[in-house]
Ligand code: SF4
C-alpha cells in the first residue's frame with residue numbers, strides 16, 4: 329500500500345493561516361492503514377489547528393470529512409454540495425488523492441496534509457518499509473521474490489555491487505543489502521543458477537523513464 333507520514337503541523341498552519349474556513353479531508357484507504365490521513369488523523373489535525381488559532385486569537389473555522397477513497401471519482405463527488413463553503417481544503421490523502429481532488433474541483437485551493445513516501449508494507453505498527461517502485465514490468469520471478477529496484481540502493485539488476493559488508497548496504501549500514509537478500513533467498517530455493525545467466529537489460533520505458541504512465545484495460549472498460 330501507499331505509505332505516507334503527516335506533514336509537520338507548522339507547515340499546515342502556514343498553509344491555512346490566511347483563510348477563514350478550511351475543510352480537512354481524509355481518505356479511508358492507504359493513509360488510514362498507515363495512520364497518516366484517516367478519520368483519526370483528520371480529527372487530531374483539526375483539534376490541533378483549532379487550539380493553535382484560538383490561542384493566536386485568530387478566526388479560522390475548520391470542518392472535517394473523510395472519503396472512502398480520494399483516488400476515485402465516485403467518492404470525490406460526495407463533497408460537491410459542501411466544498412464551495414470553504415476557502416481551501418487540506419487533503420490528508422496520498423499525492424494521487426490530493427491531485428484528483430484538485431482536478432475534480434478546479435477552482436478550489438487544495439493543499440497536501442501528508443508527505444507521500446512510497447509503496448510499502450507494514451513490518452509492525454508504525455514501521456513501514458519500501459517494497460516496490462512500480463517499474464511496470466515485474467522481475468520478481470528471477471530474483472527470488474525480492475525486488476532489486478526497491479531494495480538495492482543502486483537499483484542494480486545485476487548485483488551485488490561488491491560494497492556490501494556483513495549483509496548490509498554500503499550506502500547505509502542500517503539497510504540490508506538487497507542483493508544479499510536475493511542471494512540468500514535464491515540459495516534456499518535452489519535457484520542460484522540465476523547468477524550464471526546473463527540478465528537482459530531492462531526496458532525502463534515501463535517505469536517513470538517513459539514519462540507519466542497510463543493503464544488502459546480494454547477488458548474492464550464500460
Ligand atoms: S520489479 Fe518492478 S513491479 Fe516488481 S516489485 Fe520491483 S519495482 Fe515493483
Ligand code: SF4
Nearest residue numbers: 480489497498505506
Ligand atoms: S551494497 Fe547491496 S544493496 Fe547496497 S548498493 Fe550494493 S548491491 Fe545494492
